[in-house]
Amino acid sequence: MIHTMSLMHDDLPCMDNDALRRGKPTNHRVFGEETAVLAGDALLSFAFEHVALATRGASPENVVRVLGELAKAIGAEGLVAGQVVDICSEGMAEVGLEHLEFIHHHKTAALLEGSVVLGAILGGGDEEEVGKLRKFAKCIGLLFQVVDDILDLTKSSAELGKTAGKDLVADKTTYPKLLGIEKSRELAEELNREAQEQLSQFHPHKAAPLIALANYIAYRDN
Amino acid sequence: MIHTMSLMHDDLPCMDNDALRRGKPTNHRVFGEETAVLAGDALLSFAFEHVALATRGASPENVVRVLGELAKAIGAEGLVAGQVVDICSEGMAEVGLEHLEFIHHHKTAALLEGSVVLGAILGGGDEEEVGKLRKFAKCIGLLFQVVDDILDLTKSSAELGKTAGKDLVADKTTYPKLLGIEKSRELAEELNREAQEQLSQFHPHKAAPLIALANYIAYRDN
Numbered sequence: 097m098i099h100t101m102s103l104m105h106d107d108l109p110c111m112d113n114d115a116l117r118r119g120k121p122t123n124h125r126v127f128g129e130e131t132a133v134l135a136g137d138a139l140l141s142f143a144f145e146h147v148a149l150a151t152r153g154a155s156p157e158n159v160v161r162v163l164g165e166l167a168k169a170i171g172a173e174g175l176v177a178g179q180v181v182d183i184c185s186e187g188m189a190e191v192g193l194e195h196l197e198f199i200h201h202h203k204t205a206a207l208l209e210g211s212v213v214l215g216a217i218l219g220g221g222d223e224e225e226v227g228k229l230r231k232f233a234k235c236i237g238l239l240f241q242v243v244d245d246i247l248d249l250t251k252s253s254a255e256l257g258k259t260a261g262k263d264l265v266a267d268k269t270t271y272p273k274l275l276g277i278e279k280s281r282e283l284a285e286e287l288n289r290e291a292q293e294q295l296s297q298f299h300p301h302k303a304a305p306l307i308a309l310a311n312y313i314a315y316r317d318n
Numbered sequence: 319m320i321h322t323m324s325l326m327h328d329d330l331p332c333m334d335n336d337a338l339r340r341g342k343p344t345n346h347r348v349f350g351e352e353t354a355v356l357a358g359d360a361l362l363s364f365a366f367e368h369v370a371l372a373t374r375g376a377s378p379e380n381v382v383r384v385l386g387e388l389a390k391a392i393g394a395e396g397l398v399a400g401q402v403v404d405i406c407s408e409g410m411a412e413v414g415l416e417h418l419e420f421i422h423h424h425k426t427a428a429l430l431e432g433s434v435v436l437g438a439i440l441g442g443g444d445e446e447e448v449g450k451l452r453k454f455a456k457c458i459g460l461l462f463q464v465v466d467d468i469l470d471l472t473k474s475s476a477e478l479g480k481t482a483g484k485d486l487v488a489d490k491t492t493y494p495k496l497l498g499i500e501k502s503r504e505l506a507e508e509l510n511r512e513a514q515e516q517l518s519q520f521h522p523h524k525a526a527p528l529i530a531l532a533n534y535i536a537y538r539d540n
Contacts, residue, residue, distance in 0.1 A: 172363075
């Protein structure tokens with residue numbers, strides 16, 4: 097790791113602190129596409145290595161199960177499926193609600209689902225508890241995207257801390273475009289309510305951070 | 319998976335059977351670089367998913383161990399390290415023997431080592447047996463590369479079934495370039511002998527396929 101990183105560092109173009117303050121350039125700009133792709137492969141492998149090594153106190157059956165869950169969340173039935181369908185949808189005239197949900201469920205919600213479900217399994221949750229937490233995660237994953245679309249349309253760039261109105265300029269299919277802004281807000285409320293319903297049978301102290309996370313995603317300003 | 323693949327298939331440029339017979343174009347030529355990178359990510363995740371799901375008869379402790387081994391063989395201390403150092407070495411005036419071995423040990427031998435060691439662990443091998451099989455795999459991994467370099471220099475394109483003399487044209491650092499052709503042949507013999515020595519304590523019937531594999535790598539013509 098150190099050997100590889102030092103080689104990569106030698107190739108780092110001269111960058112001053114001002115450039116860094118203005119926003120960091122992405123990996124492929126600094127190191128080139130080949131190295132960026134390889135860094136992605138290394139980090140992807142490292143996620144599995146980390147789970148395999150860092151879970152020594154947990155039951156090995158559960159560790160194998162979470163490694164399978166993690167792989168599925170990333171692969172051809174998870175994040176990658178969402179990203180591929182997103183790429184293939186660029187410039188498509190008609191993108192319906194189901195198509196849009198497929199993309200978000202896979203691109204955004206799958207890894208969120210994974211991060212919640214992995215903890216539930218390692219923590220010894222039973223099938224019903226894991227199922228409820230899985231549904232919670234699916235809801236906040238979609239909620240995140242609905243709120244993102246609303247913010248892009250209703251906030252200024254200064255408020256967002258990034259360029260506002262990008263979706264409109266790119267003629268991107270969004271929830272407000274398909275449903276209108278009011279129905280999008282109703283959908284967000286419903287997803288937040290549905291997410292929090294899943295937590296009702298858990299101890300309130302243990303559920304509190306997840307409730308706070310759902311509310312944060314629902315009511316954030318940027 | 320099916321959904322993703324069908325979308326990818328729709329984008330497939332028209333290819334006739336003659337084109338296929340002349341050699342199949344690579345993924346990134348047919349589907350574009352973005353999709354090719356994502357296919358790599360999906361297949362990488364699927365390797366871990368497959369091991370997690372297909373090893374249900376084995377002890378979960380051993381499955382977790384092989385998943386960690388597999389990740390390490392691929393990541394920043396394995397294949398990726400070799401590939402990055404290889405990329406960074408392009409056009410470098412002086413590439414010594416140690417540098418060349420670092421590349422081959424990581425780029426070629428690490429996954430070979432992984433495939434041998436994974437079987438040894440899942441099959442219930444003890445530390446000494448796993449260690450011997452690991453050394454066997456390292457030797458045949460390096461052997462593969464030494465023989466590849468010799469064949470590129472000594473065989474015709476027709477004999478190889480691919481372009482011969484590529485390394486010389488590209489001024490690539492190879493074992494014959496660093497050691498000369500005779501010393502390279504001696505190194506190959508030594509690596510084959512060292513590989514097979516590791517197998518001497520195993521039952522001859524069980525070791526036979528691995529001995530055949532080492533000899534195949536050492537004495538192949540293309």
